[in-house]
Amino acid sequence: MSFLTMIFAGLFYAATAIMIAGLVSKITQFAKTPAPLKIPTTPAPTTQTGVVLRMFREVAFFESLFKGTKWTWIFSYVFHMALFLVLFRHLRYFINPVPMPVELLQPFGMYGGFAMVAGLFGLWGRRFLVDRVKYISAASDHLMLMLLIGIGISGLSMTFAVHTDVVAVKAFFIGLMTFSFSELPADFNLLIHLFLVALLMIIFPFSKLLHIPGVFFSPSRNQIDNPREKRHLSDWARKLED
Amino acid sequence: MAKYNFKIPALNEYPVVPELEEDTMAHMETFRAKPEFQEALGFKGELGENWKEDCIEVIGELLGKYRSLQVYLDSCVKCGACTDKCHYYLGTKDPKNMPVARQDLMRKVYRRYFTFAGKYFPKLVGATDLTTEILDDWYNYYHQCSQCRRCSVFCPYGIDTAEISMAAREIMDRIGLGDKYSNEIISKVFKIGNNLGLPEPALADTLEGLEEDMQDDFGVDVKYPLDKKGADILLVTPSADFFAEPHVDGLIGYGKVFHEAGVSWTLSSKASEAANFGMFIGSYENMRKISLRIREAAIELGVKRIIFGECGHAWRVAYSFLNTLAGPFDFLDPDYPVPQHILEFTWDEIQKGTLNIDPSENDHMTLTYHDSCNVARATRMGDKPGGQFEIPRNVIKAVCNNFYDMAPETIRGTTFCCGGGGGLLTDDLMEVRVKGALPRMEALKNVIEEHGVTNMAAICAICKSQFTKVLPFYGMDMDMIVSVHQLVSNAIILTGQKTDDDDDD
Numbered sequence: 001m002s003f004l005t006m007i008f009a010g011l012f013y014a015a016t017a018i019m020i021a022g023l024v025s026k027i028t029q030f031a032k033t034p035a036p037l038k039i040p041t042t043p044a045p046t047t048q049t050g051v052v053l054r055m056f057r058e059v060a061f062f063e064s065l066f067k068g069t070k071w072t073w074i075f076s077y078v079f080h081m082a083l084f085l086v087l088f089r090h091l092r093y094f095i096n097p098v099p100m101p102v103e104l105l106q107p108f109g110m111y112g113g114f115a116m117v118a119g120l121f122g123l124w125g126r127r128f129l130v131d132r133v134k135y136i137s138a139a140s141d142h143l144m145l146m147l148l149i150g151i152g153i154s155g156l157s158m159t160f161a162v163h164t165d166v167v168a169v170k171a172f173f174i175g176l177m178t179f180s181f182s183e184l185p186a187d188f189n190l191l192i193h194l195f196l197v198a199l200l201m202i203i204f205p206f207s208k209l210l211h212i213p214g215v216f217f218s219p220s221r222n223q224i225d226n227p228r229e230k231r232h233l234s235d236w237a238r239k240l241e242d
Numbered sequence: 243m244a245k246y247n248f249k250i251p252a253l254n255e256y257p258v259v260p261e262l263e264e265d266t267m268a269h270m271e272t273f274r275a276k277p278e279f280q281e282a283l284g285f286k287g288e289l290g291e292n293w294k295e296d297c298i299e300v301i302g303e304l305l306g307k308y309r310s311l312q313v314y315l316d317s318c319v320k321c322g323a324c325t326d327k328c329h330y331y332l333g334t335k336d337p338k339n340m341p342v343a344r345q346d347l348m349r350k351v352y353r354r355y356f357t358f359a360g361k362y363f364p365k366l367v368g369a370t371d372l373t374t375e376i377l378d379d380w381y382n383y384y385h386q387c388s389q390c391r392r393c394s395v396f397c398p399y400g401i402d403t404a405e406i407s408m409a410a411r412e413i414m415d416r417i418g419l420g421d422k423y424s425n426e427i428i429s430k431v432f433k434i435g436n437n438l439g440l441p442e443p444a445l446a447d448t449l450e451g452l453e454e455d456m457q458d459d460f461g462v463d464v465k466y467p468l469d470k471k472g473a474d475i476l477l478v479t480p481s482a483d484f485f486a487e488p489h490v491d492g493l494i495g496y497g498k499v500f501h502e503a504g505v506s507w508t509l510s511s512k513a514s515e516a517a518n519f520g521m522f523i524g525s526y527e528n529m530r531k532i533s534l535r536i537r538e539a540a541i542e543l544g545v546k547r548i549i550f551g552e553c554g555h556a557w558r559v560a561y562s563f564l565n566t567l568a569g570p571f572d573f574l575d576p577d578y579p580v581p582q583h584i585l586e587f588t589w590d591e592i593q594k595g596t597l598n599i600d601p602s603e604n605d606h607m608t609l610t611y612h613d614s615c616n617v618a619r620a621t622r623m624g625d626k627p628g629g630q631f632e633i634p635r636n637v638i639k640a641v642c643n644n645f646y647d648m649a650p651e652t653i654r655g656t657t658f659c660c661g662g663g664g665g666l667l668t669d670d671l672m673e674v675r676v677k678g679a680l681p682r683m684e685a686l687k688n689v690i691e692e693h694g695v696t697n698m699a700a701i702c703a704i705c706k707s708q709f710t711k712v713l714p715f716y717g718m719d720m721d722m723i724v725s726v727h728q729l730v731s732n733a734i735i736l737t738g739q740k741t742d743d744d745d746d747d
C-alpha cells in the first residue's frame with residue numbers, strides 16, 4: 001500500500017469517526033435539552049400529523065425561506081437539491097453492484113454538479129452584493145462556500161476535463177468499508193476533491209452545518225399547538241411545583 | 243413631542259428596505275433597575291466584580307434548560323432571510339437591529355466560551371470575548387426587540403429572536419443588570435396585584451363609576467363586579483382597561499356582552515392584571531409566580547371559567563403557558579377551554595344570536611384591524627389554526643359595516659408589531675418606539691388614502707397605548723385607535739335600553 005493511500009485511508013476513517021461522534025453528541029444534546037414552554041410559531045398544526053407535514057414542507061421545499069427571500073430561496077434550493085442528486089450519484093462508489101435507481105440517475109447527476117456550483121456562486125454573490133448579508137457574514141461563512149465550491153469544481157473537473165480511474169476509486173472506498181485496502185489513484189484533482197470532502201466531514205459537527213439536525217429540533221417548528229388541551233411540563237419546571 | 247430630539251422617518255408608499263447605517267441606535271439605553279427592584283424579583287442587585295464569570299455561568303445554565311436557545315445559537319447559517327423583517331431595523335437602519343445581528347450579539351459570546359470552533363479559532367467564526375462593550379450592546383439592543391416573532395416566520399429553521407432576547411434579559415437580570423420599566427412593574431404586581439399599582443379601593447371605585455354611567459346612559463343595570471364569590475366566570479384583563487383610553491371602552495364592552503349573554507362574572511382584585519411581564523424578561527420563575535395569582539384567584543372565588551380581556555402578550559402567556567405554569571385547571575368546567583379569550587366568548591354569543599346588534603351605530607367609522615404580534619404568531623383562538631385572525635375580524639364585521647384590511651404582508655401571520663411591545667413601552671425608549679412603528683404607520687396611511695379608513699382597531703393594551711402615543715408623530719390623530727370591544731359596545735342594544743325618545747320625555 002502506498003504512502004498516499006495510507007494517508008487518505010487514515011484521513012477518511014478519522015473524518016467519518018469525527019463526523020459521526022460529533023453529530024451523535026450534538027443530536028443527543030439537542031434531544032436531551034428540555035423545551036419548557038410551548039412556542040410553535042402560529043398558526044401551527046394542532047396534530048402530530050400536521051407537525052410532520054409542516055416539517056416536511058420545511059425540509060423538502062424550504063417553505064419559510066421561500067416566504068422570506070426569493071433570491072436566496074432559488075440559489076439555496078438549486079444548491080441543496082443538486083447536492084442531493086450528486087450525493088445520490090456518488091452512491092455508485094460505495095455499493096456493489098450499483099442499484100438501478102442510482103444507475104438511472106447517473107446522466108442527470110453529472111449535470112447536477114453544475115447546478116450545485118451555480119447555486120453556491122449565487123449564495124456567495126449575496127454575501128458581497130447585499131449590504132445586510134455582507135454585514136452578517138463571518139470569515140467562516142465565506143470559507144464554507146469556498147470549500148463547497150472547491151469540492152464541486154474539483155469533482156466536475158474529473159467528469160468533464162481530466163478523467164480519473166473511477167474503477168480504482170471505487171475499489172479504494174469499498175476497500176475502506178471492508179478493510180481490504182486497495183490503491184488510490186494519485187491524480188491531483190481526485191486528491192484535492194477527496195481532501196476537501198474529508199475536511200467538510202470533519203468540520204460538520206463544529207460548524208453551521210448543524211442546521212441540518214437543528215431544524216428537526218426547532219421548537220417553533222416541531223411543536224403541536226395544543227397547550228390548552230394538554231399540559232406541557234418539563235422536568236426542571238416540575239421540580240418548582242414541589 | 244418637542245421634548246424628543248430625533249428625526250421621524252418619512253412614510254413611504256411602498257415598503258422600502260433601507261441601507262445600513264451603523265450605530266444609529268447605539269445611544270438608546272433604557273433606564274436601569276435600582277437594586278431594590280432587582281432584589282424584589284430574586285435577582286442580583288447590581289453588577290458585581292465577577293460579572294463576566296457570573297454571565298458565562300448563567301449562559302451555561304440556560305443552554306441546559308432551553309432547547310430553543312441551544313438549537314437556535316447552533317443552527318443559524320446567516321442566510322439573511324430575517325434581515326429585512328424586523329420593524330426596528332426598517333425604522334432605524336441600525337444593522338444591529340437585524341434579527342440575525344441581534345442574535346449574533348449573544349452567539350459570538352456563546353461561540354467563544356462554549357464551542358470548539360470559537361475557543362480555538364475565534365476570528366474565523368466571529369467569536370469574541372465578553373467585554374463591557376459587548377454587555378452594553380446586549381443591554382441596548384436586547385431592549386430594542388419587542389419579541390414579536392416576525393423574524394421566526396421567515397427563518398428556514400424557525401429561529402425566534404424573541405427566545406434569544408428573553409434569554410439575554412434573564413442573563414442580565416441574574417448578573418445584576420435589569421431594566422427599570424419591566425422590573426418595577428413586576429414588583430408592583432407582586433405588591434399590589436397589577437402593573438399600574440391600582441389598589442383594591444380604587445378599582446372598586448372605578449367599576450362603580452362604570453355601573454353608574456351605564457345606568458345614566460342606558461337605564462340598564464349592567465354590573466362590573468369585583469371579587470364576587472361564586473360567579474361563573476373570572477375575567478382577567480390588563481389593568482389599563484380600568485382607566486386608559488381607548489382601553490376602558492373595551493372593558494365597558496365586555497360588561498355589556500356578559501350582561502346580554504346572561505352569565506355571572508367577576509373581576510378579581512388579586513388577579514387584577516392580565517399582562518405578565520415575566521415573559522418580557524425571560525424569567526420562568528417570575529412568569530410562574532405572576533400566573534399563580536390567577537389560579538389562586540380562581541380557586542378563592544370558586545369560578546368555573548377563566549376569560550382573558552384584550553391584551554396581546556397576556557394572551558400569549560394565557561393561551562400558551564398558563565396551563566404549564568399554573569395548571570392543571572381540572573377544578574374548572576371541562577366544557578370550556580382554559581383560558582378563553584373574550585373574543586372567543588363574544589363571537590360565540592354573536593353566532594348564538596344572544597346579542598342585539600346594530601352595526602350602523604359604527605357607521606361614522608371606517609375600520610381596519612391591527613393584528614397584535616403576540617396574538618398572531620404565538621397563540622390561537624377557536625379550534626382551528628388561524629382562528630386568531632378570523633375571529634377578531636368576524637366580530638368586527640358583525641358590529642361594523644365598513645371594514646378594510648391593510649396590505650397582506652403587514653397583517654395576520656406577517657403582521658408588524660406596534661413598536662412598543664415586549665417591555666419597551668416606556669418613554670425613555672420613545673425614539674425606538676416611534677421608529678419601530680414605521681411599517682405599521684405606512685400600511686395604515688395607505689388604507690386611509692385608498693379606502694378612507696378612519697380608525698384602527700386592536701386587541702392589545704400595549705398596542706393601544708403605543709398607537710395613542712405614536713400616531714401624532716406621524717401626523718395622525720391619537721383617537722384613531724379603538725378597542726374591538728369598544729366597537730362591540732357601540733353596536734349592542736341592551737335589553738330594556740332607554741331610547742332617545744325616552745330622553746325627550
